Structure formats: C-alpha cells, structure tokens
Amino acid sequence: MSEFDLIARYFAALGPERPDVVLGVGDDCALLEVPPGQRLAVSIDTLVSGVHFFADCNPEHIGHKALAVGLSDLAAMGAEPAWATLALTLPAPEEDWIRAFTLGLGRLANVHGMHVVGGDTTRGPLSVTVQVHGLVPKGAAIRRSGARPGDAVFVSGTLGDAGLALRRMLSGEPVAPELRHRLECPAPRVALGRQLRGIATAMIDLSDGLAGDLGHILTASGVGADLELERLPLTPQVAAVVAATNDWSLPLTAGDDYELCFCVPPAHIATIGPLAETLGLPLTRVGWIRAGAGLAARAADGGRRTLPARGYDHFPAAVDGAD
C-alpha cells in the first residue's frame, strides 16, 4: 500500500463537507473561501511520540488530541473552526493504526464542523502536526493583550487533572479513567470561546499551566494579577493531592488541561454565571487583574507569594526524555 493510497483512503474526507471548501484534498493546494468581513485565524501544533503522548497511546486518542490542541487555540481567540490540514509522520503505514487515528481525529472534526482539506504523510519517527484554520468577524478576536486592571480572571472547567493523570502514569500508579481521559482526550472549549466575544478582554488556553499561561496575558497586557488559590476549581482527586502536600503545582504549572483562562471587566461579570449554566461548564473567578506586573497568589491562610510566571517547557522537562 503506497503513501498515496493511504492518503486517498483515510484522509480524503475527514469532517463534514463545507461549501467554503472550493477544492479539498488531492491537488497541490486546497482552495478555501474566507467570507468578506471575516478574519482567518490559524495555529499549528506538533505532538511528538514520547514527548506529548506515550508511544503506546491509543491512536484514536492521538488523533483526537492532535486536533483538540489546535481547536483549543481557535477557542482562545473566539474563532469558529473551519478547516484543518494534517502532517503525519509515522514509522510504517500500519492500516489499523491509521484507521484508529483518523477515527479519533474525524470524530472531533465532525463535532466542530471542521473539514480536513489537506495532508502530508511521511515516514519517520511518529509525530503529528495539525494546522487549524478558523474564522472570526473583523475586530472580534480576543487577544492576550486586552486585560485591564479591575478585570476578573476566570478559568473554565477544573485544573490539574491532566497533570495528575500524567504524574500517575509516569510513576506506574493506577489512574482513574476519567482522569486519564482528561489527559488523552481533552475537550476544546470552542463554544465558550465564541460566546466570550464582546465580553472577555483577554483570553488564552491553558496548555502549559495557569501560572505560565496567565503570565502570557499579563506580559502582553502590561498588567499584574492576584490569584486566590482557594478559589481554583479542582476535582476531588487533585484537591486531595494539594491538601496532602500543600503543593499547588498541579493546578498552577502542570500542562495539558486545555481549559480557557479569560479576563472580564466588571460590567460583564454578571453574564458569566448564566453562560456557565447554558454551557454546562464551570466558569470560576480565580483572581483579579491589577496594575503593575507579575502574578501573586494568596493562600487561604492570608499568606501571599509570588509565582514563577512560566509553565511547561518542552526542552528541560518532558515525558520521558529524548528517543
């Protein structure tokens, strides 16, 4: 089975048909139509075997996560998902693997109405690069740079679940299925991102941990923030680890949660509760933007400490070293 057959059979029609795809998979380029008044939002991300996922990870989950990471970036701009391209590097064309991979990726593409319009398959060490393309009305994208003193800082969902799953898998401990699912099949918060147009002043997705990612908002906006640690939304498993160790690194610096962190000016804070109910997704105020710089955290005992404004870094620390 040749490379071309592989591409033709599995990557030709992933995700629903869209009238704005003038020409899809099968030519030198795909041709796409961006409606007048819309801006194109793009983001590219690579997942590498042994760094971003375990080599024996279910390929269905690899396919899901490879697209989810990009969808989360679109969500963080308030963009509507439109198209994806896929560059897959794998050691050998194993049909079972490819079928499962495309199943996972295609299912998520269907959920978000996204069509895969192009791809490249190459032989080499397993890695997946996905570029996502979204649409957002002119002037409506939510950047990292708009936070202002007095804005409330919110996060969606719960923090630290993916980090706890990873920690347990690395140490060989048993992992509850729902925790592992949070690591391997994150749910990008696309609907939330879109709903926050005109409401949030700044937004970022939590790929590298709240401290580092909120730090990017602070740097881009030229402001500081105070976090209230006791308000961080934690599942019972993560809360138990934090309580037992008094170590907040899971919710603050573990990556891969793919929740959204966003800033809301006082006039709009009252809209967030109803939005959380509509979406069926917790949206929790965890702190406030202030003038100045840096991120400070206040613990329940009133103590205050400065947090390092950085998160997960692929080079110094990764899942299992180079391979």
Next chain:
Amino acid sequence: MSEFDLIARYFAALGPERPDVVLGVGDDCALLEVPPGQRLAVSIDTLVSGVHFFADCNPEHIGHKALAVGLSDLAAMGAEPAWATLALTLPAPEEDWIRAFTLGLGRLANVHGMHVVGGDTTRGPLSVTVQVHGLVPKGAAIRRSGARPGDAVFVSGTLGDAGLALRRMLSGEPVAPELRHRLECPAPRVALGRQLRGIATAMIDLSDGLAGDLGHILTASGVGADLELERLPLTPQVAAVVAATNDWSLPLTAGDDYELCFCVPPAHIATIGPLAETLGLPLTRVGWIRAGAGLAARAADGGRRTLPARGYDHFPAAVDGAD
C-alpha cells in the same frame, strides 16, 4: 534558554511585514486578512531528517528547502505566496543550528514576500513542517484536472539533477556543487506559476518525478499523454548518465526537482517561448495530452513503451531507512 525565548528570538519576524497580517507570532492564533475576490490556497509538508535530508545537512539549506517545497505547491496552483507557519521539532535547542535554519528560511521568505505568522517548537527527532498560505483570484487557480486532448505538455528547467545529486551522495561519489545545490536548495517556480494563469489548463510541481506527477494530472483530467523522451530537458551530467545506461529513471522517476509540469492548449503554445525568455527559465515541450489513459514514452529510436505512473514513495524507498 527556554522554548519561548527561542520562538521569540528567531521566529518572531521571519519575512517582510505585510499589511494583511492583522496579528502575527505571539498569540494563540495568527489573524490574517484575505481580500474579497481572492481564494486562500494552503499546503502542508513535512521534511524528516534521514528521509528528506541528510542529518548533517547544512541547516541553512534545510530551512530553505522546508519553505521551498511549500512555495512550489503554491506555484503549481498559480497562487501568490502570502504567509507561512512553521512547526519545528528538534532534539535540543542549539542556537547555532536555529540561527542558520532561520537564515535559510527567512531569506527565501523575503524573496517571495512571505511572512512567517506562527510557529511551534517541540523537542523530538529532527523534522520540519511548514504550511504555506497563498492567494489566487477566484476562478484563476490552475488545478490538476483541466488537461484536454491536444494540449502540449511542458516542463520548466531541467529534470533529474536532484536525483543524480542524491544518488551520488548516497554512493559516496563526488557531487558537483551546482548539482548538490539543486537537491538542497531548489528554486520554487513561483513567478512562472503566476504567469500561467489563464494559459495552462493543468499544472503540478515535480516533487516525485515526471512520470508519477504527470500521472496525477492524467488521472485527475481523465486523459492520457505521450512523452517524447529525446525532448526531456537534461543537464549534461544527467544526459551523460542516461546515454551511458539507457536508463531514464533520473529524469522520469527521481524526485525533488521542484520544477513545474503544465499543459497548454494549442492556442496558447506560442506564448510559452516569450515567457521563457522573460523569466530566464527554460520551458520545454516534452509531449502531448491525448484521449484515453496512461502515460506512454517514445524514445528517439521510435520505440514506444508504457511507463509506470508512479514516482517517489516515502515508505518503500527512502534515503537511508528508518532512524
């Protein structure tokens, strides 16, 4: 030096500034403006160390080629280069390597007025994925599917140089610098592609060899073609190998030439000579489209044989096996 520092320092401003880049590197997504009446053309390609380039290849050339491959796809649609995104996976953040890589990529981006609007840097086995974005007026893109019986088949430049360079490097023979340059620093035929709007009925870039790539045009167009072998444009080095061995595989099935193959209806054939002069690039008629299917080649002795309609395939045959 962290991943974020690397990205910020070297990938933040590759290529010229463009007014249609609403937001570049540094947020969750880049934001881009596609003018009304233009279609967006996109293509994604991965180059893997040990498969698409030698592990010790000059990183400047790797950067050049990673972008050139995508530019060649834009050229083959008749699209104007606009933006690129870059996903770089490398074993360690070696600053010298990154500086040279970005120099090679940035120089070619400048030549074609293309801005790098986003990137992702990950740790892992060396590979480079580039997505290119181009613009082409509605209805003007040149697809693979428009060839009609009676069209002339043209190729740009010369064929088989990259293949000969690769063959010699693999066997440890000396390689003339200009041959090696053709392999490592291909020149994408962007100006030619754009000039062929309204003239060529079908076009493809020669990444996998003339037989296979022209074969894609034939399949997409539902036609056949006759090649005249003695007309294939060859450099003296490639001509000498063909003459000595009577083996046409270098010009027909070796990949990586990144020339354009295009079909021209009789009414427009007379425009190709002047175009070649304007561009300073040989444009050679090498055959004719006919009704039917398949690709046949006629040798100088009048013999006729059917060619396998496939080219380079990453899985069965690659530079040096898996690593």
